[in-house]
Amino acid sequence: DIQMTQSPSTLSASVGDRVTITCRASQSISSWLAWYQQKPGKAPKLLIYKASSLESGVPSRFSGSGSGTEFTLTISSLQPDDFATYYCQQYNSYSKVTFGPGTKVDIK
Amino acid sequence: EVQLVESGGVVVQPGGSLRLSCAASGFTFDDYTMHWVRQAPGKGLEWVSLISWDGGSTYYADSVKGRFTISRDNSKNSLYLQMNSLRTEDTALYYCAKDMGGTVAGTTYYFDYWGQGTLVTVSS
Numbered sequence: 001d002i003q004m005t006q007s008p009s010t011l012s013a014s015v016g017d018r019v020t021i022t023c024r025a026s027q028s029i030s031s032w033l034a035w036y037q038q039k040p041g042k043a044p045k046l047l048i049y050k051a052s053s054l055e056s057g058v059p060s061r062f063s064g065s066g067s068g069t070e071f072t073l074t075i076s077s078l079q080p081d082d083f084a085t086y087y088c089q090q091y092n093s094y095s096k097v098t099f100g101p102g103t104k105v106d107i108k
Numbered sequence: 109e110v111q112l113v114e115s116g117g118v119v120v121q122p123g124g125s126l127r128l129s130c131a132a133s134g135f136t137f138d139d140y141t142m143h144w145v146r147q148a149p150g151k152g153l154e155w156v157s158l159i160s161w162d163g164g165s166t167y168y169a170d171s172v173k174g175r176f177t178i179s180r181d182n183s184k185n186s187l188y189l190q191m192n193s194l195r196t197e198d199t200a201l202y203y204c205a206k207d208m209g210g211t212v213a214g215t216t217y218y219f220d221y222w223g224q225g226t227l228v229t230v231s232s
Contacts, residue, residue, distance in 0.1 A: 034218045043203055043222035087153055091217035097155035
């Protein structure tokens with residue numbers, strides 16, 4: 001099975017900061033990667049799909065990049081609403097879906 | 109507006125059974141693959157199962173294969189998860205999630221809408 005890792009596990013940042021979260025796959029997943037944002041007590045929200053496509057309605061300060069085994073989620077200017085936990089998620093063949101362990105972005 | 113509303117979560121003893129339901133509205137339900145995703149308390153997300161738009165294809169995570177069965181009733185816009193031989197490690201909030209693709213794009217394995225979840229607690 002493909003394993004997903006995320007770094008860092010926790011990130012402390014200030015409003016206005018540029019934030020980058022990295023997700024790595026144990027083997028190539030091409031561009032089959034999504035990013036989700038989850039706030040406490042809420043369901044996850046899709047931000048990015050196919051590694052770099054912005055979901056409709058998601059602010060343009062969110063962007064995704066990468067392919068193969070290394071991917072990044074970037075928030076260009078962190079806003080108060082962005083403090084949350086972020087998960088990457090991959091799909092490979094044989095219909096196996098796995099999520100990364102999450103990165104919590106909190107207030108510095 | 110897309111809405112997914114899960115129900116059926118309760119406290120159940122190890123070895124017991126439970127059926128979760130998800131009522132969908134706001135989109136053409138029988139055009140889309142649907143998924144179940146779970147989250148243990150304080151933990152990350154784990155994909156559980158999917159079912160194709162017509163119910164003809166189903167897939168499961170290894171952790172639930174042989175114990176859980178996903179199904180759907182397109183006439184009722186409803187998704188189900190039959191959970192048997194429950195274990196303490198199945199304790200989680202169970203989310204119903206809509207696949208982003210449709211009958212044209214096919215299953216994308218991206219989840220663009222989620223319900224609020226229903227809590228299953230397996231405990232003696």
